[in-house]
Amino acid sequence: MAGRSVVVGVGHYLPERIVPNSEFEKTLDTTDEWIRTRSGIERRHFAAEGETTSDLATKAAEAALADADLSADDIDAIVVATSTADLTFPSAATMVQARLGMTKGFAFDVQAVCAGFVFALSNANALIVSGQAKRVLVIGAETFSRIMDWTDRSTCVLFGDGAGALVLEAQEGNGTSEDRGILATDLNSDGRYKDLLYVDGGVSTQSTGHLRMQGNQVFRHAVEKLTKTAETALERAGLGNSDVDWIVPHQANIRIIQGTAKKMGLPMENVVVTVQDHGNTSAASIPLALSVGKQRGQIKPGDLIVTEAIGGGLAWGAVVLRW
Numbered sequence: 001m002a003g004r005s006v007v008v009g010v011g012h013y014l015p016e017r018i019v020p021n022s023e024f025e026k027t028l029d030t031t032d033e034w035i036r037t038r039s040g041i042e043r044r045h046f047a048a049e050g051e052t053t054s055d056l057a058t059k060a061a062e063a064a065l066a067d068a069d070l071s072a073d074d075i076d077a078i079v080v081a082t083s084t085a086d087l088t089f090p091s092a093a094t095m096v097q098a099r100l101g102m103t104k105g106f107a108f109d110v111q112a113v114c115a116g117f118v119f120a121l122s123n124a125n126a127l128i129v130s131g132q133a134k135r136v137l138v139i140g141a142e143t144f145s146r147i148m149d150w151t152d153r154s155t156c157v158l159f160g161d162g163a164g165a166l167v168l169e170a171q172e173g174n175g176t177s178e179d180r181g182i183l184a185t186d187l188n189s190d191g192r193y194k195d196l197l198y199v200d201g202g203v204s205t206q207s208t209g210h211l212r213m214q215g216n217q218v219f220r221h222a223v224e225k226l227t228k229t230a231e232t233a234l235e236r237a238g239l240g241n242s243d244v245d246w247i248v249p250h251q252a253n254i255r256i257i258q259g260t261a262k263k264m265g266l267p268m269e270n271v272v273v274t275v276q277d278h279g280n281t282s283a284a285s286i287p288l289a290l291s292v293g294k295q296r297g298q299i300k301p302g303d304l305i306v307t308e309a310i311g312g313g314l315a316w317g318a319v320v321l322r323w
């Protein structure tokens with residue numbers, strides 16, 4: 001017997017406003033064609049004025065709870081992965097907790113930028129496996145539109161806003177790779193690469209700042225590190241690449257997604273792709289893709305999924321789970 005964290009609910013929320021690539025042609029020296037071919041992005045959602053990360057997170061959480069047929073009272077802990085919380089403190093997670101009407105349990109944020117959801121899942125799994133929580137809401141939510149430099153064509157066309165959520169529940173498994181739930185995780189970071197992707201402001205420097213990225217340098221690291229972390233997590237689960245039903249990657253760039261699938265020896269038919277509709281929603285992209293993948297009928301109970309992500313830090317990692 002082995003304690004497992006099993007996904008019993010999934011949901012997402014996207015802000016109403018959809019912005020197609022063509023909108024950037026009006027203000028920047030760019031084209032729909034360039035954005036599509038270099039990144040795979042066709043459109044993204046942007047939060048309305050006054051709409052915050054915890055607003056998006058709460059709606060995604062409500063959708064996941066409804067999918068699980070559970071109420072907030074059934075939840076012991078909330079973990080929100082975000083780099084764009086409403087306020088410096090308290091955490092977005094405690095705001096979601098209050099909005100859901102939860103007065104017990106505990107809530108906290110995890111900040112690992114685009115790898116945030118993988119870090120949050122791994123931490124939530126540790127809480128469940130160690131017996132500290134029975135049911136955990138794991139949310140990825142971002143409003144990256146708030147930290148864009150709208151004059152920088154190399155970054156502002158790539159990101160979007162949104163939120164996705166999973167409900168994880170403690171269940172007993174047999175301790176084999178046939179179990180449902182999280183089977184293995186792998187987390188990494190290397191702060192020597194902090195200048196490749198960062199926000200040039202923060203509380204301690206008394207500014208909000210804007211996202212800065214050396215896109216081609218991040219690209220150089222991405223495929224290799226993502227393939228290695230995915231394969232490490234699979235190996236820890238006692239599985240190989242050929243066992244994978246779905247790669248659910250962080251949705252930053254279609255060329256990174258294709259490159260990683262190719263290096264893993266898997267066809268694109270085994271990859272859930274949403275980058276065309278959402279852009280890069282940072283920590284929200286994986287739970288959004290899981291939710292959309294289920295809605296599309298791609299992800300089914302029993303499927304073996306590997307999620308992988310890389311982002312600022314650099315921080316990267318992977319989670320292997322059976323749906």
Ligand SMILES: CC(C)(COP(=O)(O)OP(=O)(O)OC[C@H]1O[C@@H](n2cnc3c(N)ncnc32)[C@H](O)[C@@H]1OP(=O)(O)O)[C@@H](O)C(=O)NCCC(=O)NCCS
Pocket residue numbers: 029030031034035038039114153154155157213214215216217218219252253256280310311312
């Ligand atoms: C950002 C990214 C799409 C750029 O694609 P690229 O092929 O690497 O392009 P480069 O950065 O080398 O730039 C090539 C040219 O396009 C130009 N360019 C950049 N953004 C542009 C835009 N929106 N429209 C038109 N041209 C643009 C650059 O100025 C550069 O021009 P130059 O050659 O005259 O200097 C790509 O590097 C990428 O996706 N990197 C990974 C980023 C990422 O996923 N980050 C998030 C991780 S969480």
